[in-house]
Amino acid sequence: xxxxxxxxxxxxxxxxxxxxxxxxxxxxxGAGEEAPxxxxxxxxxxxxxxxxxxxxxxxxxxxxxxEDHFARPVGLFLASDVQQLRQAIQECKxxxxxxxxxxxxxxxxxxxxxxxxxxxxxxxxxxxxxxxxRVLLEHxxxxxxxxxxxxxxxxxxxxxxxxxxxxxxxxGCYYRCHSKCLNLISKPCVRSKVSHQAEYELSICPEAxxxxxxxxxxxxxxxxxxxxxxxxxxxxxxxxxYYCSHCHWNDLAVxxxxxxxxxxxxxxxxxxxxxxxxxxxxxxxxxxxxxxxPLLFNYVEELxxxxxxxxxxxxxxxxxxxxxxxxxARLLLQLQDRQHFVENDEMYSVQDLLDAHSGxxxxxxxxxxxxxxxxxxxxxxxxxxxxxxxxxxxxxxxxFPFDSHTSVCADCSAVFHRDCYYDNSTTCPRCARxxxxxxxxxxxxxxxxDA
Numbered sequence: 349x350x351x352x353x354x355x356x357x358x359x360x361x362x363x364x365x366x367x368x369x370x371x372x373x374x375x376x377x378g379a380g381e382e383a384p385x386x387x388x389x390x391x392x393x394x395x396x397x398x399x400x401x402x403x404x405x406x407x408x409x410x411x412x413x414x415e416d417h418f419a420r421p422v423g424l425f426l427a428s429d430v431q432q433l434r435q436a437i438q439e440c441k442x443x444x445x446x447x448x449x450x451x452x453x454x455x456x457x458x459x460x461x462x463x464x465x466x467x468x469x470x471x472x473x474x475x476x477x478x479x480x481x482r483v484l485l486e487h488x489x490x491x492x493x494x495x496x497x498x499x500x501x502x503x504x505x506x507x508x509x510x511x512x513x514x515x516x517x518x519x520g521c522y523y524r525c526h527s528k529c530l531n532l533i534s535k536p537c538v539r540s541k542v543s544h545q546a547e548y549e550l551s552i553c554p555e556a557x558x559x560x561x562x563x564x565x566x567x568x569x570x571x572x573x574x575x576x577x578x579x580x581x582x583x584x585x586x587x588x589x590y591y592c593s594h595c596h597w598n599d600l601a602v603x604x605x606x607x608x609x610x611x612x613x614x615x616x617x618x619x620x621x622x623x624x625x626x627x628x629x630x631x632x633x634x635x636x637x638x639x640x641x642p643l644l645f646n647y648v649e650e651l652x653x654x655x656x657x658x659x660x661x662x663x664x665x666x667x668x669x670x671x672x673x674x675x676x677a678r679l680l681l682q683l684q685d686r687q688h689f690v691e692n693d694e695m696y697s698v699q700d701l702l703d704a705h706s707g708x709x710x711x712x713x714x715x716x717x718x719x720x721x722x723x724x725x726x727x728x729x730x731x732x733x734x735x736x737x738x739x740x741x742x743x744x745x746x747x748f749p750f751d752s753h754t755s756v757c758a759d760c761s762a763v764f765h766r767d768c769y770y771d772n773s774t775t776c777p778r779c780a781r782x783x784x785x786x787x788x789x790x791x792x793x794x795x796x797x798d799a
Contacts, residue, residue, distance in 0.1 A: 433464060433468045440457055444461065482516060485537060487520065487521070488518060489518055489519075490516060490519055492514075498510065499515065501515070501524060502524055502525055503526070503532055504525075508526060520539030521538040522624070523538075523624070538624040538625050541625060542632075546629065547634055548629065548634065550605045550608065550640060553605075554588040555583070555588040558573070561590060565592040566584075566587070566590060567591055567592075567595040570594070582596035582619075584596060584622050585616035585617055591619045595621065596618075596620065599617065599618055599620065601618045601626050604635070604698050607698065608644070613702065630702075631697050632697055633697045633700070634697070635695065638694055650704045650705070650710055651704060653710055654704055654709060660750035661690060661720065664724060671728060672730075674723060674728065674731070677723075682716050721748075735763075736748070736749075736764075740765065740768040740777065744765065753766055754766055757776040757778065757779060759776065759779050762777075764776075
């Protein structure tokens with residue numbers, strides 16, 4: 349009770365300018381408050397003549413000290429809607445203009461205005477009541493928990509203030525936006541396009557012109573022009589189309605068409621949608637270089653070396669899948685980041701070409717090749733027993749198909765010395781024996797002896 353008495357005396361000593369007095373300078377008790385017993389000696393003094401008193405003839409705006417709405421979010425403003433808060437903000441602005449400059453009452457009004465705006469922002473952008481997962485246009489948005497990371501909204505192109513705003517990130521294409529911008533999104537998730545259409549545009553900047561787009565953004569259909577009126581037209585070097593500044597942020601990316609045709613790795617400006625698509629496709633092996641540009645292997649030495657290493661690894665694979673020790677050691681997992689290397693030697697991803705250009709891919713493949721060869725030729729007796737002896741010269745060490753000085757028959761996979769195989773222009777001895785055996789089986793049987 350001592351606290352209630354002190355609070356009552358404090359309220360009597362401070363006039364709340366945001367309350368409309370019911371009578372001559374009488375305080376209106378709030379809900380749940382007991383009206384303090386104010387005697388004549390403790391009557392509130394009249395405000396000075398030069399200091400106007402704030403009055404609201406239309407509605408009562410109780411933002412003062414009668415109830416601490418902002419320290420304890422209960423009562424009127426927890427249940428208020430956006431329209432009521434906007435009206436309260438407008439009244440608070442008018443009160444600030446009427447009060448004297450640098451006065452205590454004006455400072456209090458400014459503080460109340462800030463609190464009202466924060467409350468309005470909470471109603472516009474609710475936090476805890478929103479679901480953690482939202483599915484929209486094939487996006488799967490997940491509500492972020494981090495408050496200290498500063499991001500940019502991909503919809504409104506403004507900063508996401510994690511401390512006071514709720515924001516979502518798509519788990520598929522990493523599209524970020526405010527919670528208030530979720531219902532305004534018109535771009536479908538790029539992950540679905542990668543799943544349904546996993547192929548690159550292999551024409552270098554296939555420009556068609558603004559007239560083919562009706563002078564509108566290729567993504568959001570906003571009006572654009574090269575003169576910047578009403579909005580600047582920005583070209584995407586990957587699609588060749590033009591976009592507005594909200595859909596094209598001048599992001600830089602390596603263009604796959606320029607890589608496979610010109611071996612050009614210089615980053616160029618692309619739209620936001622193209623950047624997300626290229627980032628999701630960068631590790632997908634969808635480029636068959638021998639069909640797209642077979643002459644590329646004649647001019648890029650790194651690709652020739654990588655192709656030979658990949659062919660050797662494919663020849664080593666049968667040894668590992670039939671060896672217990674290799675399966676237990678999981679040697680093939682050395683290439684788990686590039687699984688297509690143990691399936692074929694034709695398909696490449698953009699990341700493979702980037703690493704080949706920088707030299708990282710050649711070094712890593714050489715180390716893996718050495719590790720695999722060491723297991724087959726030195727460490728494992730079972731794999732050593734699967735070697736070959738040259739049937740043309742019958743000399744030399746045990747041969748393996750991935751050795752650099754050997755040749756492999758394309759028909760029966762027999763292994764010979766390269767010099768022996770090319771010096772003897774005859775057919776493979778093993779293939780010749782197989783041919784004779786087949787002919788003997790299909791020959792007509794001779795006459796019956798008993799007959």
